[in-house]
Amino acid sequence: MIFYHQNAFLGDFIENIIHNNGWNVLFFYAHCHQIHLQTLWYNRNMSVFRFICPIEIRYSDLDPQWHVNHARFISYLEQARFRYVMDLGLFDGRSFLDFQFIIADLHIAYLAPIHAGRPVYVAMRVTRLGNKSLDITYRIEDETGEQVFATAETVMVIYDYRTQQTRPISDLWREKISAFEGIPPGPTPKDKKA
Secondary structure, X not given: OOOOOOOHHHHHHHHHHHHHHOOOEEEEEEEOOEEEEEEEOOOOOOOOOOEXXXXXXXXXXXXXXXXXXXXXXXXXXXXXXXXXXXXXXXXXXXXXXXXXXXXXXXXXXEOOOOEOOOOEEEEEEEEEEOOOEEEEEEEEEOOOOOXXXXXEEEEEEEEEOOOOEEOOOOHHHHHHHHHHHOOOOOOOHHHHHO
């Protein structure tokens, strides 16, 4: 499992480490211009999720029962989406007017409470690229991937905050997301006109 990083050489280097050493899973993520490596000794189905975002549980996330409030689960999904577009080079983080997502639909199934002190990760993947929208599937899980706290799905619409109108997914987004996820790039230009 490899977290996407803009440095292709580094990605190839990490992939070679995995193959040459027989490690089941290795992931890295960018944070504050540093790269953190962590080896995980479990098997996770990478045909499903190629992007996993670590989440730090904060004191303010907790209920009086000492578990994560249900509303924070949705914030964790948002945090993973933000990291995804940043790591794929689809958003530079400078102006939220350029952050092109808006939620059209959200479904979440709460499966287990998250207690304070548990390592938590959001696994996510884009499953469909439409004309103006894309579907994302998520799992909020522990470090092994065996304990699933929630599953979710969102339909995200590409939205221009300056004009306050939806717009088609750009060719750059299609190219990068379809290459990363291994999914079709979505409607062809002919389909877009129809």
